[in-house]
Amino acid sequence: MEASIKIGISACVLGENVRFDSGHKLSRFVTNELSKVFEFVSVCPEVESGMPVPRPTIRLISDQERIALVETKDASKDHTQSMLDFSEKRIDQLSKQDLCGYIVCAKSPTCGMERVKVYGKNNADKVGVGLYTKELMERMPWLPVEEDGRLNDPVLKENFVTRVYCLHDFYQSMGGEPTAGKIVAFHSRYKLTLMAHHPASYKELGKLVARVADYSIDEFFQRYRTGLMQAMANRASRKNNTNVLMHIQGYFKRDLNAEEKAELCQVIDDYRIGVLPLLAPMTLLKHHMKRTPNEYLQHQKFLNPYPEELRLRYGL
Known part of the structure; x- marks a missing residue:
């Protein structure tokens, strides 16, 4: 089987050490099975938008009328606009590559597809979508998107x-x-x-x-x-x-x-x-x-x- 079908994928799911703690979230199914038939286009929105490895943890918060991406221990460090700017440019590039699917990292505040925690003043609800993946699905509504864990x-x-x-x-x-x-x-x-x-x-x-x-x-x-x-x-x-x-x-x-x-x-x-x-x-x-x-x-x-x-x- 030839790997000629391009799909986007969160870099950590491929085993790249790009997470906040310098770790990864390798998916054996992806690397052992899907790698035989798909050509992966690896993306880590956090690293590619300028965040270091390792880095402080980030999360989504409900900030009045918007969802913001901020550092967990210091909410004044807001990465929302830089992530949105990156997402627009990166997704514009991807839209020209005839991608046929995308595998994202579950629960991530940038890549999660569903049930991502959004923190309010007194609680956290699993109602969010990662900022990058939200842009991806809105700008490319035809693209099959799935989370790594759901592929089990x-x-x-x-x-x-x-x-x-x-x-x-x-x-x-x-x-x-x-x-x-x-x-x-x-x-x-x-x-x-x-x-x-x-x-x-x-x-x-x-x-x-x-x-x-x-x-x-x-x-x-x-x-x-x-x-x-x-x-x-x-x-x-x-x-x-x-x-x-x-x-x-x-x-x-x-x-x-x-x-x-x-x-x-x-x-x-x-x-x-x-x-x-x-x-x-x-x-x-x-x-x-x-x-x-x-x-x-x-x-x-x-x-x-x-x-x-x-x-x-x-x-x-």
Whole structure:
């Protein structure tokens, strides 16, 4: 597998000693598994914005109508504006690199994606987002972003990797020159995937594609990309996956004998009730596809969203 898909990542998650105590937060999954398929773009907002290593700890505080980034032991040392200035420039650079995802460090006042502590006068609530990551998600709303710790959850891990490969496929399909025809063809290949992730968004994107003539190609590209990735951010549920599997099953009704049909129905139902992982019906469907190829199904990314070597559907 070639490491050709660029994703941004907090430097400490890669094992770089950039934290306040000169330590790191190395993720074994990232370095042992994802490094085989992704090319990492390492960023440490704190160091790159001028803070030393080691350094005083910092935190977010609720300062009247704004969230401020200050030093823990001396709130008069305010790093808010310097971090915002850095974030704007760095994210502008990243937006030109066709990043397909971003892994951030959990709980960090600069990089945390959710539930970051925000300190008030008398208490601390886990309601914040790191200043850098907040800017990242606002300026690049289509970008898959996930925290390092959440990647230990098999469902969240699979969803993040699926989104990364989807966005990469989208960019590759455009070839640097988006056209309405290319986007429509891409959408056709992702119909079943979108049905599994978010049926309502599947319908909305279908309406958008049908009105392609109403937009300039740049506006259509931007609208479709954002809508696509927001839809993919919804995790594919067992119920939606089952509906898609049954939909695919319909393509084989004339090719399978009674025994094979019964077996396929049983495997899909066993997945529906949680007895078998998604890998089981998917493997059986691919077996039948080899015997009776179907051009439409062969092009559907639902069946092969990412390299099988990642083994992400084993526990779903």
